[in-house]
Amino acid sequence: MTDARTNGSSEVTTTVLGADEIILNMGPQHPSTHGVLRVKLKLDGERVVDSECIIGYLHRGVEKIAEHRSYTQFAPYVDRMDYVAAVSNGLGYCEAVEKLLGAEAPPRARVVRTILTELQRIASHLLWLGTHALDIGALTPVFYCFREREEILKIFEKYCGARLTTHAFRIGGLQYETYDGFEEEVKRFCQDFAQKIDEYETLLTENRIWVGRTKGVGILNAADAIALGVTGPVLAGTGSAGILEFFFVTVTGAVLCLCVAELATMLPDRTGGCPAYAYFAFKDRFPRSSPVINGVTSWMYWLGWWPVMAVNNILIGGILATLFNVNISHTIKFMAGAVPIPVFSLVIGTLICLFLFIPSYLGIRLGTAFATVLGLLSMIPLTFLAISPIFHPSVFHASNIWPLTTPGGHAFFAGHSWILFLEFTALLTWNVIAMEAAACYLGECENPKRDAPIAMSLEAGYGVFIYTVIPLVFLGVLGLSAVKATALNPGALFGGFMLHIAHVKALQDAVDVVLVLALLLSSLNAIMGPARSLYQIALDGDLPKIFMHKNRHNVPDFAMGLNTVLNIVLIGFGAPAVIYIFSNVGYVGSFVPVLLGYYFLRRWRPNLERPFRLPEWMKYVALFVAIFYFVVWAWGIPLCSAHGCAVGSGNELPQYFIGIAVVLAWFPLWWWRKYRDRVDASLMLPQVNWREPKNERRTQMSMPTKSSAAEPRVEHAMSREAKAEKA
Numbered sequence: 001m002t003d004a005r006t007n008g009s010s011e012v013t014t015t016v017l018g019a020d021e022i023i024l025n026m027g028p029q030h031p032s033t034h035g036v037l038r039v040k041l042k043l044d045g046e047r048v049v050d051s052e053c054i055i056g057y058l059h060r061g062v063e064k065i066a067e068h069r070s071y072t073q074f075a076p077y078v079d080r081m082d083y084v085a086a087v088s089n090g091l092g093y094c095e096a097v098e099k100l101l102g103a104e105a106p107p108r109a110r111v112v113r114t115i116l117t118e119l120q121r122i123a124s125h126l127l128w129l130g131t132h133a134l135d136i137g138a139l140t141p142v143f144y145c146f147r148e149r150e151e152i153l154k155i156f157e158k159y160c161g162a163r164l165t166t167h168a169f170r171i172g173g174l175q176y177e178t179y180d181g182f183e184e185e186v187k188r189f190c191q192d193f194a195q196k197i198d199e200y201e202t203l204l205t206e207n208r209i210w211v212g213r214t215k216g217v218g219i220l221n222a223a224d225a226i227a228l229g230v231t232g233p234v235l236a237g238t239g240s241a242g243i244l245e246f247f248f249v250t251v252t253g254a255v256l257c258l259c260v261a262e263l264a265t266m267l268p269d270r271t272g273g274c275p276a277y278a279y280f281a282f283k284d285r286f287p288r289s290s291p292v293i294n295g296v297t298s299w300m301y302w303l304g305w306w307p308v309m310a311v312n313n314i315l316i317g318g319i320l321a322t323l324f325n326v327n328i329s330h331t332i333k334f335m336a337g338a339v340p341i342p343v344f345s346l347v348i349g350t351l352i353c354l355f356l357f358i359p360s361y362l363g364i365r366l367g368t369a370f371a372t373v374l375g376l377l378s379m380i381p382l383t384f385l386a387i388s389p390i391f392h393p394s395v396f397h398a399s400n401i402w403p404l405t406t407p408g409g410h411a412f413f414a415g416h417s418w419i420l421f422l423e424f425t426a427l428l429t430w431n432v433i434a435m436e437a438a439a440c441y442l443g444e445c446e447n448p449k450r451d452a453p454i455a456m457s458l459e460a461g462y463g464v465f466i467y468t469v470i471p472l473v474f475l476g477v478l479g480l481s482a483v484k485a486t487a488l489n490p491g492a493l494f495g496g497f498m499l500h501i502a503h504v505k506a507l508q509d510a511v512d513v514v515l516v517l518a519l520l521l522s523s524l525n526a527i528m529g530p531a532r533s534l535y536q537i538a539l540d541g542d543l544p545k546i547f548m549h550k551n552r553h554n555v556p557d558f559a560m561g562l563n564t565v566l567n568i569v570l571i572g573f574g575a576p577a578v579i580y581i582f583s584n585v586g587y588v589g590s591f592v593p594v595l596l597g598y599y600f601l602r603r604w605r606p607n608l609e610r611p612f613r614l615p616e617w618m619k620y621v622a623l624f625v626a627i628f629y630f631v632v633w634a635w636g637i638p639l640c641s642a643h644g645c646a647v648g649s650g651n652e653l654p655q656y657f658i659g660i661a662v663v664l665a666w667f668p669l670w671w672w673r674k675y676r677d678r679v680d681a682s683l684m685l686p687q688v689n690w691r692e693p694k695n696e697r698r699t700q701m702s703m704p705t706k707s708s709a710a711e712p713r714v715e716h717a718m719s720r721e722a723k724a725e726k727a
Helices: 062-066 071-078 086-101 107-135 140-160 182-205 208-214 222-227 234-266 276-282 290-305 308-323 343-361 368-391 415-444 448-478 480-485 490-501 505-539 557-573 576-604 618-643 653-664 666-683 694-702 711-726
Strands: 002-004 012-014 021-026 037-044 047-055
Touching: 062 071, 071 086, 086 107, 107 140, 107 182, 140 182, 234 276, 234 415, 234 448, 234 576, 234 618, 276 290, 276 576, 290 505, 290 576, 290 653, 290 666, 308 343, 308 505, 308 557, 308 576, 343 505, 343 557, 368 448, 368 505, 415 448, 415 576, 415 618, 505 557, 557 576, 576 618, 576 653, 618 653, 653 666
Parallel strands: none
Antiparallel strands: 002 012, 021 037, 037 047
16 A cells, blocks of 8 residues: 655655554444445544455355255245345345246236336435435435335335245246236336436536535456456446447458458469568568568467357357257356356367368368358358347437447547557457458459459458447447346347347347358368468478378378367366467468568569559558458457456456467477478488498489489489479
C-alpha cells in the first residue's frame, strides 16, 4: 500500500502497516453486510487507508440438510437462501432437478414461471435501487421504488400466500394454478411500471447527490475488467465499441486475401499454404536466409491451421448437447489456463477426429460439386443469423449498441479501449485471417485473371459482412450481459439468440444441423490441408523426410496422422478462445513475412507477369497490415494470454508458451534434416582407398567398378531423390 503524507514536504512514503495503522474486520456479521460480505479494513485513525472485500459467506448448511431430504422436501429451503429473490432460486432448483430427471414442465407452466421470475427480478432491482439511493443520501427514491415493489408482492401473495419467501414452483410444474384476474393484474402492472421508470429518471439521473457520489466511483480499467472476469471472448470483452474493431480487423483480412490472390496466381505450383509464397519473394535477394524464412513461416502457418479441427469439434459438441438436451455438467480440466471441458464434448470431439481420419487416409475426395453445395449450405445459417432481426425488428435494441463503449464504460477513443482492442484482436485475427484459405486455390482456376477478382471480391465482401454484422445483431438482440454469460458456450449463445428471433424449434434445429455439417467439412480440410503444408516444407528440405511419406493412396499419411493425434490432445484446452491463443502464436506471425514479401516483390520485380494484378498503392496497404499483424503477434497475444482475455479470468500463459515451444521445435527438426541430407550426400560419393598410389586413386574416383559396395546405396539414394523431386 502506498500512502502519501505531507509532513512539510512532498515526499511519498511506502508502508505495509505503520505504527498508527490497524486492521479491522467489518462483517460478515455486521448488519450492513447482511451476512454475505466481509471487509478487511486498514485504518489510520478514523481514515480508511485500504480495504479488501471477501465474498462467499452466505452459507447456512443447506447442503447438509439436503442430504437428509428428498428433492421435493428440499424445494422450500431454496426460497430462503436469498430472501429478495425467492422465486428465482426456486426456478433454478426446479429446472436443475428436472434436467437430472430428463423431465420438462408443460408449456403453460414454463410461461407462468417466466412471468413470476421476471416480476421477482424487477422487485429485487427496485429494492436495490431504493436502498442504494438511500445509502448515499437520497431519501425519496426508496419510497417510490417500494411503492411499485408492493404491487409485485401483492401478486405473489395472491398467488401462493407469501410475500418474501415465495414458494411458487414444484418440480415438473407449478405450486398452484394462477388465480382469477392474474393476467389482467400483471398486464396492468407492466403498463403502469413503464411510466414509473420516468419518475426514477427524474429523481436520480441528473440528481447532484446521485451523480456526485456515483460518477467516477468503481471504474474498471481494461486490465482489471479482464482480470476480474468481467469479460468473455471478443464481443463480450469489448462491448459495443468492439463493433468497429470487428470491422477494421476483418478489412485487414480482406486485404490479405487480395494480396495472397495475386501471389497464388503467380505461383500456381506452390502448395501448402500462403507462407510458401514468401520463399519466392526472398530467394534471390537473400539466398542463404530465404530457406530459413520459408521453413519457419510455413511451420508457423501449420501451427495456425491444424487446430481448426479441435476448435470445430468443441463447437460441434456444444451444439449437439444443446440440440439433444445432453447433460454436460460432468467436466474435466487437464491443465492450468485450460477451461473444464464437458466429457460429452471430449468424447464427441475425439470420435470425430478418428472418423474423419479414415476418408483422409484413404484419399477419398468428396468432389467439387459436393464441397460447393455444402459450402453454400454453410453460408445459409450464417446469412440467416445476420439478417434475422429484419423478420422480428422488436427484438433488436439499439440501446445495446449505442453509445459505443467497453464493458468498463470507456468510450471508443479512450486509451484503455485501444489496449483492450489490441488484446482481443489476438483472438479475432484467428477467424478473420482464415479467409485467406480460399485465395490459395486460385492458381488452380482455369482463368485466374478472370476468376481471381470475382472470387476474392466475393470472399472479402462476405467475410466483412459476416464478421461485422453477426456481432452487431447478437449484441443488439441479447445485450452485453447475455453475451458475457454464454461467451464460452456456443450452443447456449446461438440457442439463446434463436429463441429471441423465432420460437419454432424446427427452425433452430435446422440451423444447428447445417452448422454442424459445415464444421465437419472444415474439420476434414483441417486434416488434409495442414498435412500438405508439412509435405511442402519437407519437400523444400526444411523438415525430416518422414513428413514426405505417402501411403498407397498417394496421401501424406504420417503428417495426416500427426495432425489427428495433436487435435485430439488439443481438445483438452476446453474452449476455442484458449486454442486461439496457442494457435495464433504461429498463425498471425506467419503472415508478416508473406505481406512483406508481397511488398518487396512489387518493389524489386515490378515487371513480373501477374495474371491478377492489384493497384500499385496496395503494396503500401500490405506493408501497413504486416506491421499491424506484427504488433498483434508481439504485443497483443502476450497481453491477452497474461490477462486471461480468452476466458475472462486467470491467464492463458501456459498455452502461449506451449505455442512458442512448438514454433521453436522447428529448429531441431530442420537441423536433423540438414544433417541427414549431408549423410545421404556422403553415401553418394565413390569409395576411395587413400592408401593406394595417386594415379590409381584418380582412376578409382573417375571410374567406379560395378563391384563397389557403395553403388547400391548410391542408386537407392538417387531414386529416393528422384521420386521426391517428381512428387
